[in-house]
Amino acid sequence: MPPRQALVELMDEGWQPPPVDDIESTGLNQGFLSDTALKIMYFRGVITGYEIAEQMRLPFQTVMQPIMEFLKREQFCEVKGSGGLGVGAYQYVITSKGAARAREQLERTTYIGPAPVPWDDYVAAIKAQGSRRLRVNQQMMRQALAHLVLDERVFHKIGPAVNSGRSIFLYGPPGNGKTTIAESVGRMVLGNDMYIPYAVEVDGLIIKVYDEINHEVVEESKPSKMTTGSLGSNRIDARWIRIRRPVIMVGGELMLDGLDLIYDTNNKFYEAPYQMKANGGMFLIDDFGRQQVRPRDLLNRWIVPMEKNVDFLALHTGRKIEVPFNVLLVFSTNLPPGDLVDEAFLRRIRHKIEITSPSFESYREIFKRICEWRKIPFDDQAVRYLLQEYYVKKNRKLRANHPRDLVDQIMDIGSYMGTEPTLTKELLDRAAEAYFVDL
DSSP states (O other): OOOOGGGGOEETTEEOOOOOOSSGGGTSOHHHHHHHHHHHHHHHSSEEHHHHHHHHTOOIIIIIHHHHHHHHHTTSEEEEEESSSSGGGEEEEEOHHHHHHHHHHHTTOOOOSSOOEEHHHHHHHHHHHHTTOOOOOHHHHHHHTTTSOOOHHHHHHHHHHHHHTSEEEEESSTTSSHHHHHHHHHHHHSOSOEEEESEEEETTEEEEOOOTTTOOBOGGGSOOHHHHTSSOSSSOOTTEEEEOOOEEEEOTTOOGGGGSOEEETTTTEEEOOHHHHTTTSEEEETTTTOSSSOHHHHHHHHHHHHHHSEEEEEOTTSOEEEEEOOOEEEEEESSOHHHHOOHHHHHHOSEEEEOOOOOHHHHHHHHHHHHHHHTOOOOHHHHHHHHIIIIITTTOOOOTTHHHHHHHHHHHHHHHHTSOOOOOHHHHHHHHHHHOOOO
16 A cells, blocks of 8 residues: 555654544554454453544544444444443443454454554655754754763764764774763754654554654653544544654664564564664664674674665565665774774775774863762862873873763762762772772
């Protein structure tokens, strides 16, 4: 089924799901909607038409009322009373014939959440919204990264990389802010909100897209009875939820099967993989090279998506579906790039940025900011003492995370001793001795 024409229209405030006017405009057939309503009644017992519409995120008058009339006419359910005014307040209960049908459908899938949207509609929506990702300039980047102390050469590489919307390889020693930079860019620079469906339908199979953990809901998009139950079709399709553009981060726990559709054999529906949940936003692979899967195997998985902007996912039926890959893909590693990637792969990554260790001046500036945030008086002479004794004399590398960790150590010591934390030589010595390990 081709996506509805209205689906790809961009309004002044950005793309929005078109309203649902009738059963046909849901993109789903009457049988699918009827079976979903039956499964809801099977588990809920007595339930009103409005409540069924609410759970399926569909308007009652234009969609669910005809469905409920069909189920009643076919003796799959019956009316037991009324919980208020209007047809939608009728209380329905499933019949033995309806229960048998529901059990039959539960063998196919137990999914009974918001009604899915057709696959083609999802693809069209991701393509429409992906082109509206915010473009950044120097002023915006200064604001987004104002809390970080960065070398100017590094700073001026980040903005163009973000605007490319493609792939970024962040590398350098540990503790210098690679992950923080990526998260800051994702949270503050990716820009306007977007809509994703709760779930999608392809070949009668359900793929759950919305993830309560990884997706941040925009408050006004939270569904209510006023948007899905009592009103008709004058609102946007409530099967879509408005979220902040996603920033999904995975680390050493990432396995190759986490990048494929995950089929729940008990509930008989799919969970979308990480990169599909990240569509329209950022997918950050942190600590790259420390996954249990070989780096080369993981890199090979990304060659086609990075070159073609599409990914291919396999259903358990054997069919492969083409998925938009509209993701700012970021690799972050503190391992030597030569140990992880070859020239052929680096060629496919648009931007390579080395996050270097701070200079002595930058280190003192970081220390000063940390003291301000922790409300500890800053003493430049004490920091110079720290640098001389524990870095210069010991030939230790500077790291951007050291000031924060050392100040936290001083606060822990002060709390234990019952004194105010200050940057004295004694406390700095105790903090450094407890923190640093000679490798």
